[in-house]
Amino acid sequence: MFDLKGKVAVVTGGETGIGLAISRNLATAGVKTVIGGIQPEAGAKAVAEIEALGGEVLFVRTDVRSQAQVEALVQTAVDKFGKLDIIVNNAGVFDGFADVMETTEELWDQITGINLKGTFFGCQAALKHMIPRGTGRVINTSSIGGLVGRADGASYTASKFAVVGLTRQMATSHSETGITFNTVCPGVIATDIRGNSASILPKAAHLMNRGVGAADPEAYKKSIPARRKGTSDEVAAAVLFLASDEASYITGHSLVVDGGFVA
Numbered sequence: 001m002f003d004l005k006g007k008v009a010v011v012t013g014g015e016t017g018i019g020l021a022i023s024r025n026l027a028t029a030g031v032k033t034v035i036g037g038i039q040p041e042a043g044a045k046a047v048a049e050i051e052a053l054g055g056e057v058l059f060v061r062t063d064v065r066s067q068a069q070v071e072a073l074v075q076t077a078v079d080k081f082g083k084l085d086i087i088v089n090n091a092g093v094f095d096g097f098a099d100v101m102e103t104t105e106e107l108w109d110q111i112t113g114i115n116l117k118g119t120f121f122g123c124q125a126a127l128k129h130m131i132p133r134g135t136g137r138v139i140n141t142s143s144i145g146g147l148v149g150r151a152d153g154a155s156y157t158a159s160k161f162a163v164v165g166l167t168r169q170m171a172t173s174h175s176e177t178g179i180t181f182n183t184v185c186p187g188v189i190a191t192d193i194r195g196n197s198a199s200i201l202p203k204a205a206h207l208m209n210r211g212v213g214a215a216d217p218e219a220y221k222k223s224i225p226a227r228r229k230g231t232s233d234e235v236a237a238a239v240l241f242l243a244s245d246e247a248s249y250i251t252g253h254s255l256v257v258d259g260g261f262v263a
Contacts, residue, residue: 010034016191024049064114090141095155107155116163139182144256167252
């Protein structure tokens with residue numbers, strides 16, 4: 001689709017769901033891909049799957065809440081492949097639609113720590129290598145929950161709005177360096193984000209089996225003109241476009257992949 005051969009990418013949360021599709025699509029497009037994730041068993045499966053397709057990939061266990069671990073992840077990519085062209089800050093967890101009155105301090109800190117602080121750490125670590133080279137693609141995963149207030153819970157919505165704001169601020173202050181900064185905002189995508197979030201945040205597991213879609217699995221169709229869930233590969237295609245040279249004049253943008261939900 002786009003000529004990305006020879007590029008080097010880091011994808012956080014790249015071992016499951018949307019992140020796995022992004023990692024797989026980048027690697028099979030010829031991008032040397034380093035996955036940073038907190039689930040080593042899933043990471044090993046992702047590496048095996050991608051290598052079987054001919055991609056060059058490795059997995060580094062990374063908790064994005066740790067600045068040191070994120071910096072080590074990025075440095076691994078540079079040490080292994082000599083540079084960093086693309087970072088996709090995709091690691092994220094869901095809050096189970098917890099209302100502001102239900103959200104504990106611990107849940108708030110966990111959600112914002114992974115979704116927002118982890119994204120900030122990834123951006124900062126990547127820019128240390130991209131700015132001196134005068135080129136790079138920073139792509140952050142937000143959500144339709146980062147654009148409208150009715151899609152998700154309090155902490156998730158706050159974190160995803162903040163990711164959009166952080167990305168736009170960086171675009172206004174660093175785009176002249178040759179780096180672009182964009183977000184991709186998925187809508188209702190067929191993944192196991194609830195299950196993954198429950199495994200990462202076990203104290204919040206009881207929140208994951210309720211809310212939109214729990215009582216009526218088809219309820220989402222009422223909000224989506226396309227009347228279906230999106231696929232992880234459809235989100236990955238948007239990321240590949242933003243990572244490509246064809247998107248060189250697009251920065252500070254939020255690319256929505258939602259079947260018409262926001263519209």
